[in-house]
Amino acid sequence: MVNDLHDGILAIDTHVDIPWPEGPSPFEDGPRCVDLPKLKQGGIAAVCFMAYIPQGHRDATGHLAAAGRTRAMLNTIHAMAPADGSGGVLTRTADEIEAAFAAGKPGIIPAIENGYGIGRDLTLLDEFADMGVRYITLTHNGHNEIGDAAIPLRNLGDDDICFGGLSDFGQSVVDRMNERGVMVDISHTAKSTMMQAVKRSRAPVLASHSCMRALCDHKRNLDDEQLELLAATGGLVQITMVSNFLKARARTNDVTVADIADHIDYAVKRMGIDHVGIGTDFDGGGGVKGFMHIGQAANLTVELGRRGYGRAEVEKIWGGNVLRLLRQTEQVGAALSSPAL
Ligand SMILES: [Zn+2]
Numbered sequence: 001m002v003n004d005l006h007d008g009i010l011a012i013d014t015h016v017d018i019p020w021p022e023g024p025s026p027f028e029d030g031p032r033c034v035d036l037p038k039l040k041q042g043g044i045a046a047v048c049f050m051a052y053i054p055q056g057h058r059d060a061t062g063h064l065a066a067a068g069r070t071r072a073m074l075n076t077i078h079a080m081a082p083a084d085g086s087g088g089v090l091t092r093t094a095d096e097i098e099a100a101f102a103a104g105k106p107g108i109i110p111a112i113e114n115g116y117g118i119g120r121d122l123t124l125l126d127e128f129a130d131m132g133v134r135y136i137t138l139t140h141n142g143h144n145e146i147g148d149a150a151i152p153l154r155n156l157g158d159d160d161i162c163f164g165g166l167s168d169f170g171q172s173v174v175d176r177m178n179e180r181g182v183m184v185d186i187s188h189t190a191k192s193t194m195m196q197a198v199k200r201s202r203a204p205v206l207a208s209h210s211c212m213r214a215l216c217d218h219k220r221n222l223d224d225e226q227l228e229l230l231a232a233t234g235g236l237v238q239i240t241m242v243s244n245f246l247k248a249r250a251r252t253n254d255v256t257v258a259d260i261a262d263h264i265d266y267a268v269k270r271m272g273i274d275h276v277g278i279g280t281d282f283d284g285g286g287g288v289k290g291f292m293h294i295g296q297a298a299n300l301t302v303e304l305g306r307r308g309y310g311r312a313e314v315e316k317i318w319g320g321n322v323l324r325l326l327r328q329t330e331q332v333g334a335a336l337s338s339p340a341l
Contacts, residue, residue, distance in 0.1 A: 005314055006043050006301035010101050012109075012319035013294065014048045014135075014238045015187075015209035015279035015286075018076060020069075026080050027087055033282035033293040036080070036087055039106045041295035045319065046097045046107025048134065048208065049077045052284065053114040055142030055153060063119030070117035070124075074131045077110045092132040094326040111185070111208070114140035120169055122176050134326065135183035135206060138170065138197060139190075146170035147193035150219045165192035171200055178202045181333025183325065187220070187240075187279075194226060203332040204234035204325055209279035209286075211245040212266045218245050224270060231271035236325050238279030239263045241286035255288040257303045264317065265307065273313050277321045 016034045024030035029037040034047065051073035056062040081090040089100040091107035100107040110131060115138045118124040125136075138146050142153035143162040147170040152158030166174065174197055177184050184201050185208045186194040198205045207230065213221040222230070222237060230237060243255040246263060267276040280286040282294055290299045304314055 005305045005311060006298040009043070009311075009315050010045045010098065010319045010323070011043060011297065012046045012048075012097070012107075012322050013044055013278060013280050013282070013297075014206070014322055015050065015111075015113075015240065015284070016047050016282050016294075017050050017052055017113075017284035018073065019283070020052070020073060020076075033280075033287060036106050038293055038295040042293075042297035044106075044294055044297055045101040046091055046109055047294075048109040048111040048279070049080070050111055050113040050284070051077065051117065051133075053112070053117045053140070055114060055116050055140050055144060055149075055156065057156065058116075058145055063116075063121070066114075066116045067119060067121070067124050070112055070128060071131075074110050074112075074128065074133065077108060078131070081108045090132055092134070093330060094323045097323065097326070109134050111135045111137075113137040114144065114188075115146040115170075115173060116140065116144040118173070120145045122172065125173065125176050125182075126180065129180040129182050133182060135185045135208060136173075136177060137185040137188055137208060138166075138173070138193060139188050141188065146173050147197070148190035149188055149193075150190050151188075161190075161192075165190065165196040166200065170197075174200045178329075178332055179336045181330045183329050191223070191226060194222075195229060198229050198233055198235060202336065203329040204236070205230065206235065206322070206325060207237040209240035209242070209281045210237055211239055211242075212263045215263055215266055216244075216246055216248055218248070220245055227267065227270045231275045234275075234325075234328065236275055236277055236321055237267055237271070238277040238322070239267060240279050240281045241288050241291060242281050243288060246288065252287055252292075253289050257288065257290050257300045260288065260291070260300055261303045261307055264304065273316055274321055274324075276317055278318060
């Protein structure tokens with residue numbers, strides 16, 4: 001079901017989880033919030049699917065397991081784009097996303113949630129970039145070797161502060177991501193890590209699934225100082241559908257698309273229309289009344305239309321901005337890896 005404002009836009013959802021270790025087929029309309037038939041139903045062109053790695057111990061055994069899981073999950077994401085063309089298309093660049101959209105095929109964009117997946121090894125970053133990974137969320141909940149997280153994990157022995165932001169290794173990770181044209185995702189990181197990563201990165205930075213701290217005081221949300229730095233550097237915040245990031249202590253049924261639109265309005269007012277997008281976190285905690293699965297994406301667009309957003313603005317929010325950021329990141333990577341003239 002689509003409406004005029006939503007119909008035919010190149011829409012990208014920048015944060016969706018996959019079932020692990022196994023789950024329903026992504027090729028059939030099943031119990032998940034996101035599968036390939038529901039993408040069509042919701043008028044969504046491409047999705048960043050996550051190899052999500054829960055934080056574990058920061059030792060050789062933990063890092064080996066995390067790398068193995070990352071590799072296996074990326075292979076599962078690749079399998080959504082079978083060679084016979086019966087599913088989605090693996091889209092590694094902004095151009096490939098546009099080509100898949102033109103061909104009417106869902107774009108599958110691999111990404112990693114938690115830099116724990118590379119442990120302390122930049123060659124793993126290279127391996128995963130070669131597998132088409134377009135962003136890495138620097139941390140999840142719990143500090144890792146890259147830097148401090150917004151939410152420390154006491155059961156792993158975390159203090160509030162570990163490095164005071166990005167570690168030395170974390171700085172080299174940001175540098176390598178820039179060289180490889182991989183976007184730096186600062187959702188889940190501590191504010192210190194975020195501010196340092198934005199300043200360090202030579203490409204603008206992404207918050208793949210975060211909301212506004214001014215509207216909902218949750219540690220996972222971004223405050224005004226963070227928004228201003230992101231906007232000033234060309235970065236993006238992708239508003240997410242997690243109820244208790246949208247409204248304090250709310251549950252799914254207390255929250256509607258109007259609450260999502262409130263966060264979008266706030267971000268647009270603080271940052272400008274070029275710095276805001278959507279990352280649902282479907283199948284990872286996302287979902288509100290009226291937008292419980294990706295097939296209902298047009299309901300959010302209807303609400304945006306009601307608030308006065310026009311076609312060009314909706315196109316930017318739903319995908320144009322993240323396509324621009326992907327392209328810029330690709331260009332930074334190409335410039336950094338070509339020999340100096
Ligand atoms: Zn997350």
